[in-house]
Amino acid sequence: MQLTTFILLQFLAHILADFFLQSQKMANEKNSIGFKSRLLPVHVLIVFLCSWLLSFQVEFFVGAGVIAIIHYIIDGFKARANRHPKFWKYAFFVDQLLHIVVLVGVSLFFEKYHGLQPLFEIPVSTTFIAIVIGYLLCLRPANFVIKEVFRSSEIDVAIAQQEKAEVLEGADELPNAGKLIGILERVLALTFILIGQFQAVGFLLAAKSVLRYKDTDTLKTEYVLIGTMLSFGIAVVCGILAGVI
Structure with a gap:
């Protein structure tokens, strides 16, 4: 197994544990009361299992344990970071960056002093794993x-504040529609990038810009424009990185 493949598998384990296998209740407790959360140990156990299982090596038991313990410490202190008058703005991004640095560091250390000897040869390529990660992201x-x-x-x-006013006025919009639209546009954009159809990404972006909101809704139009740029930006970065790897 190549080191790049191993690190990508550990990154995949992190994504699954932190975003897909962590309930909203777990996240809320962790972000508000930190070490006092009764669900934090459960989350850390999930982190350990994902990391260990996706290493495909029994010997990585210790490495997965180190990742899980440091994950516990980082998440435990996140509640304090969220209450900091200035640092709270960067808490989420610093939290994720620290997790990535830890899993990369542990992977490098494990490869140097133990070597990568999986129980069996993984039947997928590094590029395939990168693409899966891209779609999950x-x-x-x-x-x-x-x-x-x-x-x-x-x-x-x-x-x-505007949405609250619209609710009082009886605005007619589907709940959570924006999230679904965002997911669909990112998946489509990533797919188009991976197959080399960059023109389609531009068409998709233009279509959303025209159809999403009326010109008179200035505040919401600006809000959607920022979200759209971020959304497509994430898809483009994922597509480029997946293609490079």
């Missing part, structure tokens, strides 16, 4: 990233 993780960008920029405060 375009689902839930991308929604969290966009949400945190809005939150850190305090943009969501203004739009929330």
